Amino acid sequence: MTLTNPLGKPYGPARTLWPDLLEATAHLDPPYAVLDLAAVRTNAHQLVSRAAGKPIRIASKSIRVRSVIRDALEVPGMSGILAYTLPEALWLAEEHDDVVVGYPTMHREALRRLAKDEELASRITLMVDSPEHLDLTAEIVGPGGPPIRICLELDASLRLAGGRVHLGARRSPVHSPAAAADLAQKVVAHPRFELVGVMAYEGQIAGMGDNQPGLKRFAVRAMQSSSAAELAERRAAAVAAVRAVAPLEFVNGGGTGSLELTTAEDAVTELAAGSGLFAPRLFDFYTRFRPQPAAYFVLSVVRRPSPQHATVLGGGWIASGAAGKDRLPTPVWPEGLSLVDQEGAGEVQTPLVGDRVDELGIGDHVWFRHTKAGELCEHVDELHLIDDGRIVDVVPTYRGEGKTFL
Template identity: 35%
Template sequence: MSAHPKTTIRIASKSLRVPFLLQRILSSGLPFKGLMCYAVEEAQFLSSLGFDDLLIAYPSQQLSDYRILRDLHDHQKKTVSIVVDHPKSINELNDYMKGISRPFPVILEFDVSFRALGGRIHIGARRSPIRTIAQLIEMIEFIQQLPYLHLEGLMVYESHIAGLGDTNPNHFWLNPLIRYVKRMSMSRIQQLRREMKQLCSKYGLNLLNGGGTGSLMAALEETTVLTEITIGSGFFQPHLFDHYQQNQAMINHFHSTFVPSCYFALPVVRISDEGEWVTCAGGGYVASGRPGWDKVPLPVFQVG
């Protein structure tokens, strides 16, 4: 995978969940560097297996998580950080870290969901209350006044672009609208990230994270802006990504045809309607994000 020399690829362990595969990818060297975890306890588990550079992508207000973070950072000397977005939880984390030998790193989340008609139309995950550059500057300066936290950087995840297929046969009537929303959103997001890059330089921030498998090609256009791009379930190449307009562009860019790399054998335990419906024990692996027919495992053997 090619990227700008200064842009690395962070692996989303929340989407892969296979330690051996995580290690295999990271051991291949640059541009792969670091993991993005879903939860603090997940980061603790991966740390026990020898992984380092752990970015936890979702805030927490659990005291048990604070204890783990403090131990990983202050005693085990791991490179660990957590995403934050609200003054209340930020203050709580700062208070809990009182007395540590060096400030604890945090990442500030900026919400780039698509909004129209004064917010009456909203597409995307509600990831943060920080939605304007003015709000972002206010939060940056707020965190930089706290003695036990260190603002490491910013996260800008375009979930409504990375998580929505735009050639999906399951909702073909929506595909033109989805492509329009993606195109309009990405233009705005790229402008916002250019402004954030300037803020990173002004305030001494080292990290600007963005992207996702479903928006990889657009993110690769920003490698002079983004310091890292996150990729997760795309390493398995589930059939979800068959329904993305960028899929052909990815094939051309990487000079390779992508094939699924994860399969499950599920026993059939019920046949309620002969020739029509069966029930399997278990469910295999389901990609993160909203549920839907494009996310569940696709039967491949034997056909029918």
């Protein structure tokens, strides 16, 4: 499998040819998951183009397949991994030399392993956002051993009305440049820690489409414009304040949905993205870019409870986030199918309706898209990689390798 273009030229739009996908997988028994490599290649090129010269750190939570992460890092313009747990980072760091843990950890066994292994400690960077993280981590790792690399997380949310209105993910409590500098001072005061980076993830921009149906899109666009301007100024000031305390190797920002905005900030040295490779349903609602759907899962019809309904086995592959219809999987082939409002996507069965439901018989396959990216791979042991109308490889997911980090 390769995601790079040997000619160094941009890929044109990937065209998902349903007959090729259907024929390539017709012999498989659902449930199974498919990755269209032509679409992945197009998406990888688009991500790099939107980053405009700044490196993209691969968000592993959005992939959860080691071989795909490995191949993505071969794409010029992609470098390093943003992991989601320290046990995962330790596993990935066995073959990769630049892994930042994007969330704070209190996993004692993993911290002790990191603390006594000089090579792993040189490859992995921990995330902190409070003195409590620092103190507890210092207590766990002890005084002796290799330095522990630390990245500070700056809150990227938009706060209005004196903080009474909070727009964005509730992540770090460190919001102001002064708070960032204060925490940086506490890091360098610990003899075991080395401050190397700053991160800020603007989820209210990167993870929220600005072209959603209805009038909501206009409110989202106004919020994102205001937030981007506020964050650019505050992030620059915070980075300058931290650099006055210690030199930094990197400043990470952005996500799949905000690459072209975040890369314009001089203070940011690298970006983060991962979902854009798979292009789940979440990314159908952006004006700034249009990725190619690449990841699917397939279920089989096992019931015809009425002429107006076909029911597939399974289907309750619900995306995380605030519960709602936008977290449900979407049937995409045959076209014209939809979920039933009263049942949605069920744990063991999912009824479907639509103009073409009468074409479905017992044993037929229905293709779905997941709302988010990496969570798809928590439901399957392997991905079937399709290129040129055939299965070119079958690769294990984290789950297929016996890993369930969260």
